[in-house]
Amino acid sequence: MRDRRLWTVFSLLLALLLACQPAATPTPTPTAAPPPAAPSPTPPPPTPTAPPRPVLFLSTQLRPVEEAEKMRNVILKPFGAPVEFIPEDEGPFHDRIRAEIQAGKVTVDVVGALHGNFVTLLKDNALEDLAALMERLKDRPMVSQFVELGKLGTDRPYCIPWMQATYILAINKKALDYLPAGADLNALTWDQLRQWGENIHKATGERKLGFPLGPKGLIHRFVQGYLYPSYTGAFVTTYKSPEAVEMWKAFKALWEHVNPQSTTYDFMQEPLLAEEVWIAWDHTARLVNAFKERPNDFIAAPVPAGPKGRGFMPVLACLGIVKGAPNREGAEALIEFLTRPETQLTILREVAFFPVLDIPIPADMPVHVRIEGEAVVKQSRAPDAIPALLPVGLGGKAGEFNKVNRDTLERIVLKGEEIEKVLQEEAANLQAILNETGAACWPPDPPSTGPCTVR
Amino acid sequence: MGNGKAPEWLLPLALLAPAALFLTFFIAIPSVQALQLAFHSSSGSGSLEPFRRMVSDTRFLPALRNTLILIALIIPIQLVLALTMALIAQSRRRGAGFFLYVYAIPLAISELAAGLVWLAIFTERGYLNVILHGLGWIQRPVIFLSYERPLGILLAVVVAEAWRATAIVMVTLVAGLQMILGEYWEAAEVFGANLIQKIRYVVLPLLRPSLQAALIIRTLFAFQTFAVVVALGGGVLPVLASEAYNWYVGAHNPHVAAAYALVILVLSAITTGLYLRLLRVRPEELGR
Numbered sequence: 001m002r003d004r005r006l007w008t009v010f011s012l013l014l015a016l017l018l019a020c021q022p023a024a025t026p027t028p029t030p031t032a033a034p035p036p037a038a039p040s041p042t043p044p045p046p047t048p049t050a051p052p053r054p055v056l057f058l059s060t061q062l063r064p065v066e067e068a069e070k071m072r073n074v075i076l077k078p079f080g081a082p083v084e085f086i087p088e089d090e091g092p093f094h095d096r097i098r099a100e101i102q103a104g105k106v107t108v109d110v111v112g113a114l115h116g117n118f119v120t121l122l123k124d125n126a127l128e129d130l131a132a133l134m135e136r137l138k139d140r141p142m143v144s145q146f147v148e149l150g151k152l153g154t155d156r157p158y159c160i161p162w163m164q165a166t167y168i169l170a171i172n173k174k175a176l177d178y179l180p181a182g183a184d185l186n187a188l189t190w191d192q193l194r195q196w197g198e199n200i201h202k203a204t205g206e207r208k209l210g211f212p213l214g215p216k217g218l219i220h221r222f223v224q225g226y227l228y229p230s231y232t233g234a235f236v237t238t239y240k241s242p243e244a245v246e247m248w249k250a251f252k253a254l255w256e257h258v259n260p261q262s263t264t265y266d267f268m269q270e271p272l273l274a275e276e277v278w279i280a281w282d283h284t285a286r287l288v289n290a291f292k293e294r295p296n297d298f299i300a301a302p303v304p305a306g307p308k309g310r311g312f313m314p315v316l317a318c319l320g321i322v323k324g325a326p327n328r329e330g331a332e333a334l335i336e337f338l339t340r341p342e343t344q345l346t347i348l349r350e351v352a353f354f355p356v357l358d359i360p361i362p363a364d365m366p367v368h369v370r371i372e373g374e375a376v377v378k379q380s381r382a383p384d385a386i387p388a389l390l391p392v393g394l395g396g397k398a399g400e401f402n403k404v405n406r407d408t409l410e411r412i413v414l415k416g417e418e419i420e421k422v423l424q425e426e427a428a429n430l431q432a433i434l435n436e437t438g439a440a441c442w443p444p445d446p447p448s449t450g451p452c453t454v455r
Numbered sequence: 456m457g458n459g460k461a462p463e464w465l466l467p468l469a470l471l472a473p474a475a476l477f478l479t480f481f482i483a484i485p486s487v488q489a490l491q492l493a494f495h496s497s498s499g500s501g502s503l504e505p506f507r508r509m510v511s512d513t514r515f516l517p518a519l520r521n522t523l524i525l526i527a528l529i530i531p532i533q534l535v536l537a538l539t540m541a542l543i544a545q546s547r548r549r550g551a552g553f554f555l556y557v558y559a560i561p562l563a564i565s566e567l568a569a570g571l572v573w574l575a576i577f578t579e580r581g582y583l584n585v586i587l588h589g590l591g592w593i594q595r596p597v598i599f600l601s602y603e604r605p606l607g608i609l610l611a612v613v614v615a616e617a618w619r620a621t622a623i624v625m626v627t628l629v630a631g632l633q634m635i636l637g638e639y640w641e642a643a644e645v646f647g648a649n650l651i652q653k654i655r656y657v658v659l660p661l662l663r664p665s666l667q668a669a670l671i672i673r674t675l676f677a678f679q680t681f682a683v684v685v686a687l688g689g690g691v692l693p694v695l696a697s698e699a700y701n702w703y704v705g706a707h708n709p710h711v712a713a714a715y716a717l718v719i720l721v722l723s724a725i726t727t728g729l730y731l732r733l734l735r736v737r738p739e740e741l742g743r
Binding site: 089090091205206213214215259260261263264265274275276396397398399400402403406407410411414436 | 497513514574578579580595598600601602603685686687688689690691701704705706707708
């Protein structure tokens with residue numbers, strides 16, 4: 001009898017032990033788990049003989065392990081003083097800063113994040129006014145639009161431009177044989193891209209267009225900054241407009257020539273190199289290995305344009321100092337170091353993020369950087385360009401916002417649900433998030449006084 | 456015992472204490488916290504909002520359905536495979552021990568690594584297509600992992616999971632077999648039973664305690680499967696655990712993630728209860 005009871009107890013305990021694992025994982029902690037390669041987030045307590053306190057640098061950028069390693073081992077090497085570089089996901093990033101500010105126990109000195117994250121940081125009252133530091137950096141030829149953006153709608157600099165990137169097309173030269181007649185590679189339209197994909201599909205029997213729809217892919221940026229602005233001239237306000245309905249119909253037609261394995265692609269450089277796709281849209285940092293490994297086989301091009309123009313997303317990453325940072329001096333020195341022209345070029349060479357300084361790209365830059373750089377410049381200077389900002393002011397809700405965009409695309413394109421119905425439902429989800437965060441409209445949507453509203 | 460005063464009941468308690476403490480701090484407390492998370496909205500007030508969000512999400516029903524289908528497909532396959540493997544490993548043929556080691560190899564591989572191994576096999580330019588093409592059976596690569604054929608992804612997941620996680624069932628069964636083989640088996644042989652009869656009347660009934668443990672472990676793990684599913688299907692084949700992960704890591708909403716975890720917990724508790732009932736182990740079967 002006792003044996004049996006023991007056995008039952010054992011089974012139940014085992015069940016509990018196993019069943020609880022997923023329940024235990026999502027418990028939030030202010031910092032979540034540090035990424036595998038990151039050193040301990042808490043610096044060792046200072047002792048009289050200890051070396052100077054390292055500058056704690058928390059960043060939502062350069063998160064992939066290879067990029068973080070480049071940051072630690074190459075880019076930050078010439079700085080001289082110790083820096084603890086800690087990459088962190090957006091949600092935990094904001095949680096941690098908020099928790100430290102609220103507890104009055106700040107450990108982070110420098111934050112590096114996208115421009116949109118800084119709006120949330122400012123709302124949380126977590127940023128130092130950097131006017132004095134900016135004054136010292138005034139001889140740096142910073143791109144003036146970026147400096148203006150860095151003021152976050154105030155008249156004080158809070159976010160100092162750090163590096164920029166964008167999304168472009170990467171093309172295998174084999175595809176060029178099928179380019180539709182009359183199409184200009186530097187001024188494609190979405191309709192020509194569909195035609196191009198169709199030509200290849202007919203000739204080879206394979207679907208050679210590719211988009212990063214995998215679990216870590218950036219397809220939501222495609223919806224936010226490329227598809228909607230190109231077809232509707234805006235994003236949030238036109239989410240369920242008649243133009244949007246037409247846009248989704250057109251994109252569904254294009255999708256017939258997209259490799260169906262796109263749902264597993266996170267970084268398009270891999271299927272490009274494997275030649276599973278010939279033409280792919282992705283972030284410059286996620287295409288760069290294709291140009292690096294086989295510079296003779298791939299070319300880069302600006303994104304296509306729609307009826308309203310060439311929607312594209314310039315991605316601006318900024319540096320800031322946390323209010324009450326324990327190592328203010330080190331933090332300022334680090335920002336000064338990272339915005340030096342030579343550091344900016346090292347960043348370009350190592351992780352393929354572009355400088356925020358108006359400086360010539362030296363001829364000795366690796367060829368992959370030159371290929372991408374040319375396309376980036378052409379794209380931003382296109383006469384019909386519609387620059388779209390990354391969502392601004394959503395803070396910890398940015399992830400849910402992205403999910404809505406991704407769900408919209410998956411339901412319409414993959415599952416073939418009725419476009420109008422999906423847009424009605426997902427627009428409601430989008431609105432709920434905007435209302436909750438009170439985020440005002442950001443370009444290309446016209447400015448709003450209250451929360452941005454879907455029309 | 457020199458000290459007759461030391462009460463007999465104290466020893467088992469002392470022995471249980473470390474495990475109990477461990478379970479309290481690392482399982483019970485986080486579980487209670489997860490429970491609280493699931494019943495609070497992101498503004499912090501108590502509400503059923505996370506469950507509303509979960510149920511109204513377009514991926515909830517597919518995730519629930521896929522999880523149950525995967526379990527219904529994987530568990531029986533694994534049970535049959537594991538029993539066969541365990542019998543081979545336990546047979547007294549020469550080199551049988553070697554099989555035990557080979558079969559156990561996947562145990563050492565993490566779930567995600569296993570998923571990536573199978574992705575390298577099934578992807579368009581993967582090993583399977585290369586081999587089929589080399590044999591001249593196909594003209595151009597076949598796309599096995601396409602959202603247009605979710606069944607293909609489902610089968611790939613079943614194959615990958617069967618490869619990855621059958622070993623743990625087998626190890627449990629081998630342990631069980633080691634206790635019963637011997638005279639029972641010989642007695643059956645003396646009475647002229649064939650292999651099927653031996654398995655049906657000797658092995659399976661005596662193996663019931665091990666089967667029960669193996670099934671419970673395996674089913675609970677199956678409810679948590681997601682790395683293989685994510686690696687092979689991306690987001691096309693949502694399962695409960697992958698949705699919990701996506702809500703927490705992707706959408707940064709721990710409340711809905713906790714609601715998903717709670718669903719997994721409830722389903723796990725129900726299946727464990729079912730196994731305990733259906734494969735009830737009589738005390739004398741354990742008293743050997």
